[in-house]
Amino acid sequence: MWSYVKSHVVGEFLACFVVGLLCLNVVESRDFNCREEQIQYSAINCRKHTALLTDFGGKGDGKTLNTAAFKAAIANLSKVASDGGAQLVVPPGRWLTGSFDLTSHFTLYIHKDAVLLGSQAESDYPLIDPLPSYGRGRDAPGKRFASLIFGTNLTDVVITGGNGTIDGQGAIWWKKFKEHKLKNTRPYLIELLFSNQVQISYLTLTNSPSWHVHPTYCSDVIIENLTILAPIDVPNTDGINPDSCSNTRIRDSYVVSGDDCIAVKSGWDQYGIKFGMPTQHLSIKRFTCISPDSAVIALGSEMSGGIQDVRAEEIYAINSQSGVRIKTAQGRGAYVKDIFVRNMYMNTMKYVFWMTGAYGSHPDPGYDPKALPEITNINYRDMVGKNVTIVGDLSGIQGDPFTGICISNVTVELASKQPSVFLSEKKKKLPWNCTDIAGVSSRVTPTPCDLLPEKQVDCAFPADVLPIDLVQLKTCSVGVGI
Template identity: 30%
Template sequence: MNFRLAAVMKRSVTLELINRDIVYTRPYIVLLNGEELMRENRNVISIFGLEPDTEYRIAIILAEGGGEEPKWLSFRTAPESVLLDVRAFGALGDGKNDDTACIQAAIEACPKDGTVRIPKGRYLTRPLFLRSGLSLWLDRGAVLLGDPSREHYPRLPGMTERSDGKGGFNLGSWEGDPETSYASLLTGIELRNVDIFGEGTVDGNADRSDWWEEHKTKRGAWRPRTIFLCRCRCIRIQGVLVRNSPSWTIHPYYTDGISLYNVTIWNPPDSPNTDGFDPESCEDVLLLGCRISVGDDCIAIKSGKARMAGERRKASRNFALRNSILERGHGALTIGSEAAAGVYRVEASLCIFSGTDRGLRLKTRRGRGPDCFYDEIYFHHIRMENVPMPFTFNMFYHCDADGHERYVQSQEALPVNAMTPGIGAVRAENIRCSGVDSALLCAYGLPERPIGAILLRGIDAVFLEDPERPKRQVLMMDDFPPMRGMSIYAKNIGSLKLENISIRGAEKEPILQNISDYESRAFILR
C-alpha cells in the first residue's frame, strides 16, 4: 500500500495513504521497526509515543489477503533540546486549582526546540501565551480546561496606534474587524515554528460559563476563541481534540503555513458562532484527516471586512482539505462572507460531509470590500450524506446591520466599483449526494457581475422522498422564496456547464435565468 509521511515531529508522525478511497480504506497493519504497531482503516493516521532524534522504519500492509512485500520508509524524528513537565513547575492537574502560572512558567522557561509536556490530568487555566520554537505536548488523558470566569481573561486591543507613526498595531479581532476581544485559551502572537500535538484535549469550557449567553452583545470585549494565532508562521496541530469553544474554535489570523493533522473539533449543535476552523487572511493551509462537528460553519475561509482589506489587504490563498469528515455545521466548507481581500485556490477532496445544512457554500454581497473575489474553487471525490443543499452560491448575503439595504439587495444592475464582489471559477466533480432536500445547486450572481464559471461534472444526487416535507430557506437574501425538490436554480451566471449529472427524486426541472453560456451533457432527471 502506498503512503507518504505527511508530518514528522519530535515525538510523533502522521501518515497519509495514497489512494482514491474517501476517508476510509481496506483494513491494514502498520509495521514499525519490523513489529506490528496497530491495525487501522483510515487514510490518515498519527502515531505518538516516539522518541526525539531517532531513526524509524515504517511500512503498511493489507490486513487480509494482501501477500505483498512491505515497502519500508525511513524517517528521523526531529531533535528536542529539553522536555519540561508542567508538574515539575507546580501544576496540579486536579481541575480545581488554577494552574495558569505554573504552565505559563514552563512555556516561558522552555528554550528553542524544547517541548512542554502536559501529562494526564485536568488543568484549569486562564489564557496561555505560546512562544516561538515551542512544542506543546498534550499527553493522553490531559485536558486544558478554560477558566469559566470572563473576569480572568485579559483583553487583546483591536487596534493601537504605533508610536513610530507607522499606522496601527492590531491584536484583537471580531468577525472581520479589528475589535477588542478576550485572549484565547491558547494564544499565539507573531510566532514561528510551533507544534501543538498529542492525544489530549483543549476544552474551552464554554458549556460551563456564560460565553454563549447574549452572544451578540459585546460584554467587556468580544468572546475569545479557543485557539487564536495572530500573524504566525509554520504552525502544526496534530491529534488533539478541541471542544466547547466560546466562539470560533481555531482562528488563524494573518497566519501562513498552518497545518492540522487528525485534529477533532467538537462543539454542541446549538452553540452560537462556534465555527470549527476559520483561517482569515491566511496562505498555505492544510487540513488532513480531521473531524469537525460544530454549531455553525465547520470551516469558513475569510479575509476580513472592508477596513482590514483596505488597510492590511491580504487574501486567503492555497487551502487544501483532504480525507476529513465535516458534520452538523451550517456549511461544511464556507467561503465568506467576511472575505473582502479575496479567496483563491481552494481544493477539497476525499471528504465526507454529513448532516451539514450546506456542502460548498459561497457567500458575499455588495459593499464587502475592495478585493472581494473568490476564484479557483475545486471540489472533487466527495460524499455528501443528508446534506439538504449541497451547493449554494449567494451574492446577496444579508449579513450585518446594513445587509438589508437597497444597495445590497437591489436586483437592478448597479455600477461596478471597488465594492462590487466577484466569484470566478468553481468546479465540482465526482460527488455523490444523498438526502438532498431543497436544491442540488442554487447559485445567484449579481446582475452587474455574474458568477464567472460553474462546472458540475460526475454528480449523483438523490432527493428525500417525503413530498409533504416543508420548504426550506436556501439563500440568506431578501425576498428569495424557500424551496423543496429544486434540481438546479441558477441566475446571473457567465458559464454554466453540467456534465454527467444524475438527479433522482427532484420535483422541479432546472430554472436558469440570465446564463450567458450554458451547456448540458448527459443530464438525467428522474
C-alpha cells in the first residue's frame, strides 16, 4: 500500500514538473492546475496560461525595482495571446516598479496581500507624446510621463485581483507639481489608449501622482469594485476619468479624492474638436464619493469631442463640494447632452447642482472663442440632500444658454449655518442662482429659480439597457500556491 501511495505521489509531482517545464519552455509560464490553492475571480475572459512575477526574477521586498521583471513576463506571455491568452499573478509582497505596458488577451492579477509600489523616480516613467485630443500635457506644455500601468491598441485586457493594492506613492510628484518643478505631465496610475474589451476591477488604488484610472479612446469598458483613496487636499487626484470612451460601465466603487470622483471628458478645445471622439453610452451605478473640494460626477471641463448618453443612479455623496457638475467654456465647442441622473443621496454638500459656462482654462491661445458648447437635455430626478449650502448654481453662457434642464422629485435640507469661505454674500442668501439657462422643475424643495418654472413632470430616464450592461463576467481561476 505504501509503495502505491509513494509512487502515486511521485507520479503527480513528476506530471506537474513536466507540465511546468513544458510551459516554461514555451512562455516561461506554468499550468495553474499544478498549484496548491485556487482562487476564483470574475473576468470578461479566462486564460489558458499562468505565470508568477517571481518566475521572471521579481522580488517583493519593497526595495528591488521590478520593472524589468514585469516587462519580461508580459513580453513572454504575449506569445500565447492567440492560444488562450495568459494571466500574470503578482503574489503576496511589496513590488516596487516603474511604468510597464500590458498586452492583449491578458490578465494582470494582483493578490490580496500584494502591493504594487510606483517608483518615485522620474526616470522610471518614459516620456510620451501628448494626447491628440488635448494637444499638450495637462500639467505643462511638454510631454507626459507614461502611466504606471499603460497600454495602447489592446484587445481583451483585464487588471484585477483579490482587492490587492496599487500605490502610486504620489507625494513626491504632488510636491514637485505644487512647486512648479515639473516640465511634463505627471503619470496616472492606470491608462489604456485605443483599446477595447477592458476590465479594471477588485483593486484598491491609492496615492496616484495624478488621475487614478484613465481609459482613453476605448470601447466596451468595465470598471467595477474599486476602492480609490487619495488625500482630500491634493489636486488632480481624480478617481475614474472615462475620456472619449464608448460603452462604459462603472459599478460598486468608492472614491475619496482631492478632485472629481468621476470626471467624464473628451478632449480640450480645438484639439478635441478636431479629434472628434465623444464619450457616450456611459452607465454608472452604486457609486460612493467623498470629495470636499470637487464633484461626485463632473462632465468636462475638457468635453470638446462631446459627451452624450450618461446614465447615473444609486449615487451616494458625502462631504463633497457638488453632486453633479457640468464644466465648460467658450472655445470648447461640442456638446453635453442626454444626461440622466436619478436616486442620488447627498449629505453635507456645498452644491447639489452646479453648471458653469465660464470654466476658462485653455491649452493655448489658438482656441476659437466662437466655438460655443451645446448643453441640453439634462435630467435629474429622485434625489435627497441634507446639510446643503446651495441647491443649484446654474450659469450658462450669455447668448448660448443651457437648455432642456429638468429637475423633479428633489428634496434638499439646507444647512443651518452657511460657511462664508467659498461663497459671496449674495449667494449665501439664496438656495438657487440661475443665469442663461432654461428648463422646468417639478416637486422640488426649496423652490427653484424662476428660470426653472414648475411643471408637473417626471424627468426622463431611459428604459432601454446599454449593451455594456448586458455583458456577464465569467468565473476564472488562478493558482497562488506552488
